[in-house]
Amino acid sequence: MKRRLATLVLLAAAAAVLLAMQRHSPRYDELTGPIPVSGRMGEPVRTRLFDARVERVAFARQVVYRRFGSPVMRSTSGLWAIVTVELAARAKSVAVGQAAWEGPTGLLYQQTDRLDFSPGQPPHALDPGLPRQGRFVFEIRPDQAGGATLRLSERFSPRLDSEARIALDTLPRNPDGSLAIADTLDLSAASGGRP
Amino acid sequence: MSIARPPEDAHAEARQGASPPERALRDDPPSAGERLWRRRSLALLAVLLPLTIAVTAYDSVRQWWTGRDLFAREAAGDAPAGFGGLRWQLTGLRMAPAPAGGRIPADAMAVVAQFSVQATGAQPARAPLECVVSLEDGEGRRWTPTLALPLPRASERECNAAIRAAAKEGGTQRVQHAFLVPREVAATLRPAISLASQRPYYLRFARRPELVQAQ
Numbered sequence: 345m346k347r348r349l350a351t352l353v354l355l356a357a358a359a360a361v362l363l364a365m366q367r368h369s370p371r372y373d374e375l376t377g378p379i380p381v382s383g384r385m386g387e388p389v390r391t392r393l394f395d396a397r398v399e400r401v402a403f404a405r406q407v408v409y410r411r412f413g414s415p416v417m418r419s420t421s422g423l424w425a426i427v428t429v430e431l432a433a434r435a436k437s438v439a440v441g442q443a444a445w446e447g448p449t450g451l452l453y454q455q456t457d458r459l460d461f462s463p464g465q466p467p468h469a470l471d472p473g474l475p476r477q478g479r480f481v482f483e484i485r486p487d488q489a490g491g492a493t494l495r496l497s498e499r500f501s502p503r504l505d506s507e508a509r510i511a512l513d514t515l516p517r518n519p520d521g522s523l524a525i526a527d528t529l530d531l532s533a534a535s536g537g538r539p
Numbered sequence: 540m541s542i543a544r545p546p547e548d549a550h551a552e553a554r555q556g557a558s559p560p561e562r563a564l565r566d567d568p569p570s571a572g573e574r575l576w577r578r579r580s581l582a583l584l585a586v587l588l589p590l591t592i593a594v595t596a597y598d599s600v601r602q603w604w605t606g607r608d609l610f611a612r613e614a615a616g617d618a619p620a621g622f623g624g625l626r627w628q629l630t631g632l633r634m635a636p637a638p639a640g641g642r643i644p645a646d647a648m649a650v651v652a653q654f655s656v657q658a659t660g661a662q663p664a665r666a667p668l669e670c671v672v673s674l675e676d677g678e679g680r681r682w683t684p685t686l687a688l689p690l691p692r693a694s695e696r697e698c699n700a701a702i703r704a705a706a707k708e709g710g711t712q713r714v715q716h717a718f719l720v721p722r723e724v725a726a727t728l729r730p731a732i733s734l735a736s737q738r739p740y741y742l743r744f745a746r747r748p749e750l751v752q753a754q
Contacts, residue, residue, distance in 0.1 A: 436682075436683065437681065469687065471647075471685065471719050471721075472680045472681070472721075473720070473721035473723075474721055
């Protein structure tokens with residue numbers, strides 16, 4: 345009797361374990377998805393192909409740049425977020441073309457496509473031993489500015505390859521602690537987006 | 540009422556204390572033939588398991604093996620060398636400091652590599668698709684052509700266009716590519732040609748860039 349009871353308990357336990365495995369097994373696209381490499385602003389984050397260090401973040405209500413010699417202005421009902429990153433290739437030349445702004449609630453903003461023919465647009469071509477600045481521009485909702493993360497990779501949704509996830513934890517602030525938002529930011533300036 | 544003991548139960552004496560239902564649950568000791576098959580199955584598992592892994596991983600391993608430049612075939616600096624059914628010759632390798640600004644970072648050296656390529660008539664086993672010209676240093680770092688240094692219009696083409704023209708039109712085609720490299724390592728770099736059909740082998744020339752005055 346005891347042996348049968350033990351067998352039944354064992355079977356029930358095995359069924360429970362199998363059910364849990366079935367429910368919680370990661371899907372294929374999760375198993376083969378990006379491998380996150382986390383870091384913070386100001387510190388280098390080393391991915392397989394490149395190193396990235398976020399230098400600064402700037403916010404603006406509108407951005408201006410020159411296209412074919414003529415000034416272009418882009419406004420937004422949200423916020424422009426401009427992230428300046430120092431990028432360096434590691435063992436081979438690489439182009440870093442994919443960036444996304446992940447807000448505190450998980451909203452994911454890809455780079456804006458409203459700045460056609462503006463200077464310094466990705467992909468940023470990198471050669472080993474020649475670090476350079478890269479700029480990534482996002483159009484975000486104001487409530488997604490604080491507590492955000494920058495996702496950076498060579499290509500969209502890397503498979504089994506590293507993706508930098510850098511916490512944007514040093515944002516520009518006014519003396520009263522509120523977020524510093526410039527009225528206008530000139531993207532043509534060589535400073536890489538400094539307001 | 541007594542339960543009849545099976546005649547083949549040789550270990551019955553050892554189980555004197557066991558009740559009849561418990562006895563029924565226990566396995567009989569394996570016979571000699573069964574033990575032999577168990578050993579054979581175990582031995583077969585040792586063969587089948589690695590074989591299964593090898594079969595399922597074959598494609599991945601092959602892609603890894605043929606997707607990398609692992610072994611260099613050395614070529615003299617200025618002599619023609621056969622590679623991938625084509626005859627390659629390094630005709631120029633010059634460098635000059637690149638002024639910083641725009642898409643050119645500070646402390647960069649511009650290097651221009653020129654080759655001539657012609658079909659040898661020998662049909663390669665696979666079409667030499669995807670040609671990549673690069674510069675490599677002693678540590679295995681690689682620089683591929685840059686678009687930040689626009690080259691003047693000339694008879695030279697980029698590598699893929701040149702090898703297609705060499706295969707189709709024949710004659711000698713010229714290849715030219717520009718690179719941006721750090722100044723401190725520029726003089727140590729060696730040009731290399733990689734063809735998808737020849738990997739893991741690639742062609743590397745024994746010649747260093749020559750410094751010239753920028754025009």
